[in-house]
Structures are given as structure tokens and as C-alpha cells.
Amino acid sequence: xxxxxxxxxxxxxxxxxxxxxxxxxxxxxxxxxxxxxxxxxxxxxxxxxxxxxxxxxxxxxxxxxxxxxxxxxxxxxxxxxxxxxxxxxxxxxxxxxxxxxxxxxxxxxxxxxxxxxxxxxxxxxxxxxxxxxxxxxxxxxxxxxxxxxxxxxxxxxxxxxxxxxxxxxxxxxxxxxxxxxxxxxxxxxxxxxxxxxxxxxxxxxxxxxxxxxxxxxxxxxxxxxxxxxxxxxxxxxxxxxxxxxxxxxxxxxxxxxxxxxxxxxxxxxxxxxxxxxxxxxxxxxxxxxxxxxxxxxxxxxxxxxxxxxxxxxxxxxxxxxxxxxxxxxxxxxxxxxxxxxxxxxxxxxxxxxxxxxxxxxxxxxxxxxxxxxxxxxxxxxxxxxxxxxxxxxxxxxxxxxxxxxxxxxxxxxxxxxxxxxxxxxxxxxxxxxxxxxxxxxxxxxxxxxxxxxxxxxxxxxxxxxxxxxxxxxxxxxxxxxxxxxxxxxxxxxxxxxxxxxxxxxxxxxxxxxxxxxxxxxxxxxxxxxxxxxxxxxxxxxxxxxxxxxxxxxxxxxxxxxxxxxxxxxxxxxxxxxxxxxxxxxxxxxxxxxxxxxxxxxxxxxxxxxxxxxxxxxxxxxxxxxxxxxxxxxxxxxxxxxxxxxxxxxxxxxxxxxxx
Numbered sequence: 001x002x003x004x005x006x007x008x009x010x011x012x013x014x015x016x017x018x019x020x021x022x023x024x025x026x027x028x029x030x031x032x033x034x035x036x037x038x039x040x041x042x043x044x045x046x047x048x049x050x051x052x053x054x055x056x057x058x059x060x061x062x063x064x065x066x067x068x069x070x071x072x073x074x075x076x077x078x079x080x081x082x083x084x085x086x087x088x089x090x091x092x093x094x095x096x097x098x099x100x101x102x103x104x105x106x107x108x109x110x111x112x113x114x115x116x117x118x119x120x121x122x123x124x125x126x127x128x129x130x131x132x133x134x135x136x137x138x139x140x141x142x143x144x145x146x147x148x149x150x151x152x153x154x155x156x157x158x159x160x161x162x163x164x165x166x167x168x169x170x171x172x173x174x175x176x177x178x179x180x181x182x183x184x185x186x187x188x189x190x191x192x193x194x195x196x197x198x199x200x201x202x203x204x205x206x207x208x209x210x211x212x213x214x215x216x217x218x219x220x221x222x223x224x225x226x227x228x229x230x231x232x233x234x235x236x237x238x239x240x241x242x243x244x245x246x247x248x249x250x251x252x253x254x255x256x257x258x259x260x261x262x263x264x265x266x267x268x269x270x271x272x273x274x275x276x277x278x279x280x281x282x283x284x285x286x287x288x289x290x291x292x293x294x295x296x297x298x299x300x301x302x303x304x305x306x307x308x309x310x311x312x313x314x315x316x317x318x319x320x321x322x323x324x325x326x327x328x329x330x331x332x333x334x335x336x337x338x339x340x341x342x343x344x345x346x347x348x349x350x351x352x353x354x355x356x357x358x359x360x361x362x363x364x365x366x367x368x369x370x371x372x373x374x375x376x377x378x379x380x381x382x383x384x385x386x387x388x389x390x391x392x393x394x395x396x397x398x399x400x401x402x403x404x405x406x407x408x409x410x411x412x413x414x415x416x417x418x419x420x421x422x423x424x425x426x427x428x429x430x431x432x433x434x435x436x437x438x439x440x441x442x443x444x445x446x447x448x449x450x451x452x453x454x455x456x457x458x459x460x461x462x463x464x465x466x467x468x469x470x471x472x473x474x475x476x477x478x479x480x481x482x483x484x485x486x487x488x489x490x491x492x493x494x495x496x497x498x499x500x501x502x503x504x505x506x507x508x509x510x511x512x513x514x515x516x517x518x519x520x521x522x523x524x525x526x527x528x529x530x531x532x533x534x535x536x537x538x539x540x541x542x543x544x545x546x547x548x549x550x551x552x553x554x555x556x557x558x559x560x561x562x563x564x565x566x567x568x569x570x571x572x573x574x575x576x577x578x579x580x581x582x583x584x585x586x587x588x589x590x591x592x593x594x595x596x597x598x599x600x601x602x603x604x605x606x607x608x609x610x611x612x613x614x615x616x617x618x619x620x621x622x623x624x625x626x627x628x629x630x631x632x633x634x635x636x637x638x639x640x641x642x643x644x645x646x647x648x649x650x651x652x653x654x655x656x657x658x659x
Contacts, residue, residue, distance in 0.1 A: 022034040119633060178447050186439045186554045187550030188652065191430040196419035204331040206413035207362035211355065212406040221328045221364050224391035226379035237279040240272060246283065249302060253284045261303040266291075268298060276300055277505060281316065315372045320395040322353075322369045325378055333360040335535060337388050338368070339507040344381050345373060349507075350532040353399040357538070358408075359443060369399040402537060410509040428659045435598065435653035437556065440545035448475050454544030457627050458638040459536075459641055461633065464524035467539070472497075525638075533640060540641050547623050552602055552650055555616050561597050561651070563587050566614030569599040574649055584647060586613055597651045605646015607635040 052590060060077045082518055181187075201207050211219040226531035241249075245264055252262045258573060265275050273291055280289045280302060288305045315321070329337045334357050335349070351371045356363035370378070375393030382389055417424065438631070446452040450470050458467035474485040494517040507509055509531060514529030517523075528536065567587040587595055602616070603609040605624060611617040634643040 010544040027034050034064075038263075061103075066361075101253045109477075120483065141464060141621070178449060179442060179445055179451055182442070182443065184442070184445050184451070184453070184546055184552050185551075186437075186441075187553040188437055190436050190561070191434050192425050193430060194423060196417060196423055196427055198296065198414035198417035198419075200414055201361050202415050203413075204361045205363055206415065207359060208411040209358050209362055209364040209366075210409040211358070211364075211366040212409055213367065214404055214406055216406050218409050219326060219327045221365055221389055221391045224379065224382055224389060227375040227393045235275055237283060240275045241279050241283075249280065249284050249287065252302060252304075255304075258304050263294075263303055264300045264302065266298050266300055273298065290363055298434065320397045320398050321372055322396050323373055323375050323378065323389050324367060324369045324396045324400070325393050326365060327354075329367050330363050330387040331361060332372045333365075333386060334358055334366070335509065336360075336507075340385065341378075341381060341390075344384065346376065346436055349375070349512075352532070352534075353401065354534065355400050355402060355405040356408075357443070363608055367400060369396065371399065373528060402534060402541075420431075424659070426554065428657065431654065432657040433653075435651050437552065438649050439472075439549050439552065443540055443543045446542075451546075452542040453546035456539040456541070456546075457629075459528075459540055459638075460543060460636060460643075461628055462636075462638075464533060466516070466530060467528060468513060468524045472510060488514075492522060494522065536640055540643060544606070544643060544646075547620070548602060548604050548648060550623060551616060551619050554619055555602060556650065558615070563592055563595045563597065563600050564614065565589055566612050566616075567595075568601050568603070568610060568612055568647070569595045570601050570649075571595075571599055574601070574647065584610055586610075597648065598653060600650045601647045602644045603632065604643075604648060606635060606643045607631055609645030609647065 019614055112223075173242060213219055233331060237246075241264075248262050264276065266276055273295075277289050277291075277300065280287055286305050286384050287302050289300050289302045292301050293299070327334070327337060336356060337353075338349050338352045341352065353369045353371075353375065354366060356366070358366055359519075359614070375395070378390050378393060419427075426446055444452070450473065455467050455470045458464075469489070472485060472488050474489065475483050484502070484505075488497040491497070494514045496516045498511065498518065501514075502513055511528055512531050516527030520526035559567075565587055568584055569587050570584050572583055584601065585591070587600075603611060603620075605620055620631070624633075634645070636642040
């Protein structure tokens with residue numbers, strides 16, 4: 001029987017937030033109507049850990065059961081640690097994040113795994129347990145038990161050693177067509193032992209990711225309670241507004257007449273007038289007030305706010321402009337999740353900022369900032385959101401930026417593993433001891449044959465129409481989207497194409513782009529600017545990543561797994577997505593003994609980075625030239641597309657690996 005501290009039940013989630021009863025309901029709750037999953041016919045027990053999913057009891061400290069166990073496997077992914085293993089890992093983590101766990105793992109009971117069925121990157125494998133007695137984790141408690149037996153909207157599995165997954169739905173089984181690892185420069189292996197085969201992400205709960213912030217702390221969702229609204233006025237409003245004035249203002253606030261106004265007579269005392277303005281904003285945030293002079297007397301005129309029905313223009317001056325919160329999501333990408341939240345808030349998705357994207361098919365936890373939206377409004381959304389939870393609200397002065405994280409902590413389950421325990425131990429030991437090639441993984445390049453780096457290349461070449469068409473053109477692998485995509489390419493009619501969009505494309509990048517085209521009358525650059533900044537950056541960063549992967553494979557193949565004279569190296573930890581300003585040295589005959597392969601770095605192409613002093617520098621020039629680019633052209637006239645460059649370690653060693 002599993003230790004209850006490892007697998008707390010639904011009661012713990014209820015204790016976490018008594019105000020959200022549906023979070024623990026076995027059926028009928030918003031979260032119970034989620035994307036369904038397809039269990040494999042020979043699949044074993046489900047083993048997950050609540051802490052990995054990001055929900056831990058806030059009464060426990062880091063040394064207790066809330067400590068995140070298991071594998072912190074690899075920067076963006078555990079790409080290419082060994083043949084066989086790497087294909088599983090490459091799909092595992094997105095390629096945008098690096099992983100640096102810091103907490104001590106603890107074991108998972110042997111009964112939770114079986115040797116012929118599932119292998120989790122925690123604990124050991126043994127006989128198959130009775131599925132009726134399988135313990136539930138806290139992340140499972142959020143959803144409904146019935147989802148285990150129903151179909152997943154996405155369907156499909158990802159099998160190690162294979163570049164494409166297999167999709168399974170009620171209607172048909174179909175092999176997904178998409179990029180292969182070799183298409184994006186993932187060519188070399190760190191180790192050379194025999195590989196193992198298995199199924200990755202058969203269920204989305206088989207893959208759990210927790211962001212690690214810049215302070216090295218693993219991000220968890222620990223508090224979904226609505227934050228208390230504290231009075232920020234240092235005086236009594238009744239001292240500056242009479243009962244009659246307050247009543248008149250109340251009537252005005254409820255009035256449907258947008259031209260209605262209220263006039264309040266005030267004295268020449270500026271300090272008192274300031275208090276009146278503050279009191280009005282505090283009591284009636286949907287009203288706005290201005291000082292005017294009427295017949296030689298000072299008055300304050302009050303009318304309906306013109307800043308939207310939520311009164312965003314009346315943000316208190318002494319309140320930080322950003323609300324930072326934890327986003328917990330299941331089986332959807334971050335862009336989709338934030339679009340859903342934006343829809344309920346009646347704002348655009350550009351108001352959000354985050355440090356990095358996370359895998360779509362998985363349970364992920366990360367921090368997000370939003371501009372001038374109060375935590376109370378966000379907390380209320382937990383009553384209606386499905387597959388999403390928000391919490392740990394606090395107001396801060398600065399937004400999050402891409403790459404502003406130390407890494408990610410992963411808990412991964414592989415199912416139907418075809419390998420002996422000895423082979424598994426050998427592969428995992430190699431990952432732990434020798435590390436892995438720090439490739440940008442497949443998530444960075446999208447899940448279509450039309451890779452994101454192709455869009456990035458078009459943007460850097462200022463080929464705006466090409467970039468738009470690459471996003472909107474038909475895809476061989478997505479027949480359901482064929483109609484509206486083909487209509488756009490044939491007619492260039494944004495309005496008609498928008499009307500044809502299927503429901504799952506509402507509030508997508510494609511919809512935002514089409515709306516921008518409609519508004520700008522097919523001005524492609526202006527339309528592209530309608531996409532949120534973080535999304536625009538992903539395209540050009542994807543191109544950088546594509547070049548880096550290609551150069552890294554060639555460097556390791558030609559020079560091997562040791563430093564050579566002319567390499568760039570750094571002893572800095574270089575935590576985060578990429579490091580822009582590490583202390584970089586050239587490897588020379590005199591200092592080569594000070595470095596190992598874990599210190600060797602290669603630049604992401606840009607106009608202000610150093611390049612190696614051996615042949616690799618020419619490889620960058622060749623690769624860029626093949627695409628019609630030079631390093632100087634990366635200093636783009638469109639500021640968001642300008643690439644200064646960065647540095648990235650070629651080989652990294654994960655922390656806290658356990659299996």
C-alpha cells in the first residue's frame with residue numbers, strides 16, 4: 001500500500017481551497033468535463049505525484065512531503081543522452097526551458113510500477129498492481145475519476161525511437177505527420193549503450209513539469225484563495241465625501257446613461273481635493289473624476305469611466321502594475337490557456353507575460369504576470385475554468401520576461417518499456433552521470449511539417465507575406481483545418497476565412513493574425529504585430545535554435561566530447577533559457593586543462609556575440625548564408641525581431657535524477 005504522504009487524496013485539495021468545491025468533485029465539475037484520455041490496453045497503473053503537478057499543501061515545508069521527487073531531466077529536454085532514450089526525452093520537454101532541480105527526491109513504492117508495463121523515472125519496477133487499489137495523487141483529485149476510461153481529445157501516444165507519434169481517436173487511427181529530430185539538427189548521442197523503447201505521454205498525466213524560478217525554487221500551486229481586498233486609503237472617506245455626495249455617486253455608477261455626470265463642490269485646498277479623487281476611485285472604480293473651475297469656484301466633475309467596463313484606467317497609483325500568479329494547466333499549451341483566461345477577463349492576451357512555454361500534453365505549473373488586473377478577479381475564474389487553476393496571487397512592479405527562470409522539474413512516466421532492469425539502469429545512470437546534449441527539443445519547432453523556424457527565417461528576411469502564409473497555409477497532417485486554410489490562400493479574404501474558423505481555432509494565433517489582416521486591410525507586417533509579443537519572439541528564437549542545433553551536432557561530431565583549442569567556454573552556471581552575458585573565455589593551450597565538456601558553450605547567432613576561433617565560426621556564416629542572412633542582418637530594423645545573440649552549454653548534467 002502506498003504511503004499516504006506521497007499520494008494524498010481529494011480531501012487535501014479541498015483543504016487547499018474550501019471555496020472551490022468543484023475542484024474535488026468526482027463528476028460534473030468544470031474540471032471533470034476535461035479532455036479525455038485513452039488507456040493503453042496493456043497499460044499498467046497510473047503513478048503520479050501531486051507535488052510534481054504543482055499542488056502541495058501549504059502547511060508542509062520543503063523538507064516534508066511537499067518536496068518534489070524524481071527526475072530533473074534536462075534543460076529543454078533530455079535529448080540525446082543515448083540511442084533510444086533520447087527519442088523519448090526529446091519529446092518530453094519543450095526546448096525552451098532548462099532544468100535545474102534542487103531538492104532531495106524520495107522513492108515511489110515498488111508496487112506502483114511493473115517491469116513489462118510502466119517505468120517511471122522514480123522508484124523501481126515490479127509486478128503489476130491491482131488497478132482498483134491504485135493511489136491517487138492530488139493533481140488527479142482535481143479532476144474526475146471517470147476520465148481514466150474515456151477518450152482523450154488529442155488521443156495518441158509517443159513512442160521512443162520514433163520521430164512521429166501515433167494518434168488514436170474514436171473515429172480512426174492515424175499516423176501524425178510532423179518534423180523529425182534529424183530535421184532540426186538533433187543528430188548526435190552523448191552515450192553509446194543500447195537504447196530502450198517505450199511509450200511517452202500515453203496519458204497526459206504521465207508528463208509533469210514544474211517551473212523553477214530564478215531563485216531556484218520549484219513553483220507550486222499552494223493557494224487558490226481569493227486575496228483580501230485591503231483598503232489603501234489612509235483617511236476616512238466620510239471625512240471628504242458627504243452621505244449625499246456618496247448617494248449621488250452611487251446613482252451615477254448604476255446609471256446606464258453614459259453622458260450623465262455629477263458635480264461636487266470643493267474648496268481651494270488641493271490636498272483635500274486629492275483626497276476626494278482618491279475616495280471616488282476607491283468607492284466607485286467605474287467612475288472617473290476631474291477638477292474643473294466653474295464661475296471662479298473649484299468643482300470635481302464625475303462621469304462614467306471611458307477605460308472599459310472593468311475600470312482598468314482607474315488603477316491605483318500606489319499599487320504595483322502587475323499581478324504575478326501561478327498557472328496550473330492540463331493538456332493544453334500556455335497560449336491556449338492564457339487566451340481562455342483573457343476571454344473571461346475581456347482583455348487581449350498581450351496583457352500576459354511568462355518566462356517560457358511548457359508542453360501541451362502534460363500537467364504543467366508555471367508563473368505568469370498580467371498587467372493591471374487584480375488578483376481577486378483572477379481568483380474568481382477558478383469557478384468557471386476547466387483544466388486550469390490559478391493561485392498564489394501577489395502584486396509586483398515588473399513583468400516576467402522570456403527566459404527568466406532557472407529551469408524546470410520533470411516527473412515522467414514511460415509505459416510499455418521493452419528493456420530489462422539492467423538496461424534501464426544503464427541508460428538512466430548514463431543520463432545522470434554523463435548528462436545529455438543540450439539540444440533545443442521538438443517543442444521549440446512546433447508540431448507541424450511547417451516548422452516555426454521557417455516563419456522566423458521569413459521574418460528576419462522581412463518577408464512578411466511569406467511569414468503569414470506559413471502560419472495560415474494548409475497542412476498535410478491536419479485535414480480538419482484544410483477548408484479555411486485553403487480558402488485564405490485562394491481568396492486572401494480575411495473576413496470570410498474568420499467566419500470559417502472551427503471552434504478549436506477560436507482565440508488562436510491564426511485567429512489573431514486573421515483579425516489583424518482584416519483590420520489592416522492585408523498589411524502583413526501590421527497584422528503580424530497583432531500577435532502577442534512573446535509569440536512573435538518564439539518564431540525568431542526558433543530560428544536561432546535551429547542554427548544552434550545544427551552547429552552543435554557538427555561541433556561534437558568533428559571535435560568529440562572534450563574541449564579543444566578555439567572553443568568558447570564558461571564556468572558560469574548559465575541558468576535560465578540562455579545566458580546573454582556570462583563570463584566567456586576562449587580555450588587555449590594554456591588553460592585547456594581547466595575546462596571539461598560541461599563548460600563548452602556555443603553562441604546562438606546574433607550581431608553581438610563571440611564566435612569560436614576554429615572552423616565552427618565559418619559554419620555559422622555558411623548556415624546563415626544558405627538562408628540569405630548574415631550576422632549583421634540579425635540587427636533587424638523591427639526591434640522585436642532584432643537578435644543580439646546568447647550562449648548555451650553544449651552538454652549539461654541534470655540534477656536529482658531518480659528512477
